[in-house]
Amino acid sequence: MRFIGSKTLLLDQIKQVIDEKAPGAESFCDIFSGTATVARYFKQWYQVCSNDLLYFSYVLQRATVENDSxxxxxxxxxxxxxxxxxxxxxxxxxxxxxxxxxxxxxxxxxxxxxxxxxxxxxxxxxxxxxxxxxxxxxxxxxxxxxxxxxxxxxxxxxxxxxxxxxxxxxxxxxxxxxxxxxxxxxxxxxxVTHNGKQNRSFNENGADLLKHLKGDILYIDPPYNARQYLSNYHVLETAARYDYPVVRGVTGQRPDEGQKSEFCMKNRAVLAFEELLENAQFKHIILSYSTDGLMTVNEIEKAMKKYGKPETFQIYEIPYRRYKSRKVKETERLRELLFYMEKQVPPCT
Incomplete structure (x- = not known):
């Protein structure tokens, strides 16, 4: 499926980082699952939980991640x-x-x-x-x-x-x-990949959900820019819900109450990211982000070092073509970044 920020071309690189940093991991959480491409891929090796605020994404996850055949x-x-x-x-x-x-x-x-x-x-x-x-x-x-x-x-x-x-x-x-x-x-x-494990899918706010999840690897692939995903995929959302919404405007947009991501808001993205990191109960955290995203590399590094072990922080740079429906010129290329950290272990009380 054509999808903004799809990670189909980056799966091998993400796997390499995980193999290097978390060789003994058994569970994997994809908290912004989108088309469930990443969750489906890692289901080959891990018990997977996936999540997204969009219902059509949840439907794809429920069918291919939680279903085991x-x-x-x-x-x-x-x-x-x-x-x-x-x-x-x-x-x-x-x-x-x-x-x-x-x-x-x-x-x-x-x-x-x-x-x-x-x-x-x-x-x-x-x-x-x-x-x-x-x-x-x-x-x-x-x-x-x-x-x-x-x-x-x-x-x-x-x-x-x-x-x-x-x-x-x-x-x-x-x-x-x-x-x-x-x-x-x-x-x-x-x-549908069969792995014989208790895989789960959710349709919730990611930060809230992380308060109730624990595991080994947390993969974070949030929206990069100001484009809200529901407005870009409202037709698929309606196909999944089939709820006969009252649409508006020339493009027939459906209501979007409760489905706006703070990661698409310049003044809220960093705070939303910090909330995810604070709530995360996972040892290994990997963020996928683009060099043209709303958060800067410095802001990301500061947040991850705040909530993780600073000495474990690492950035991997991957050349990646901008999502467009046409081929792009070399001058239009950007970099996809993978950020890794090990989560700070809370002190014993």
Missing amino acids: VPEFVRLQEETGIEDPIDFFNGREKKDLEELPKERRFFQNTYAPTGGRMYLNDENALRIDFARCTVEDWKTAGLLSEDEYYYLVACIVEGIPFVSNTSGTYGAFHKDWERRSYKRYELYRLA
Whole structure:
């Protein structure tokens, strides 16, 4: 999935730092999980907990981190004869979709030309509506377990960017149709890594959650700049919630109360970071941050040395291409930084 600040290209470097600094670690926490790319990757070796304030992120985590295998949909098959719900949805013809009542077609009525916007073409929006409504109906009828429900919703969400008429985020849509928007929408079949451990996922404020978590490795990948993530991914958030929100403006933004990150506020980012560090009950802490972020390197170093063992503080520099939908020139390149510290052990009382 295209996502601001995605760490797909940095996974090996993060693993190298962990192997060097925490060779005996058994647990890993991804407190700003986003698309769950990092959490899924480290699930190969560790018991993982993941978290994000965005619900669509939680859905992806719940499906691929907390789930320890792809669900089997036994009850659904017994009651409906549907052996593979993803094949079922992806194989629907347009006439099947038209059976969905118009008042239930939120995506078609909101994000497609029918609703005056061009995030998706009408048929793809209707395909999403049909899948989401059907999954909700199956859940209400008791045909899906929690694991199965979140897996299907995640597969629905994951497929949307492949046909979206945007440059990667949903702050705006193109006025002309991009090539990808002509593709037929399909649910994306997500792989699930099995590690046999009690992995957990959360949808909470990270600083508050850390008061209740303990472990070996804490990975922190907060927002870098002033762009609030909900406004950039509101379509995916609505796909996950499917709560028929009252949207506003030309771009159809959903309400964002309680989902604004202080890391996107210049005058609050450092304080928010310090709160995370203070609450963290993890021995090894790794921060991923960009050189064009709101916090300066000096501010980060000062905070980490305040709450960690100063002599363990270390910075790793990694050349990294700015997230854009086009290739960038060499002069536009920036550096991704990995900061490491060992958490200060509280004195015995």
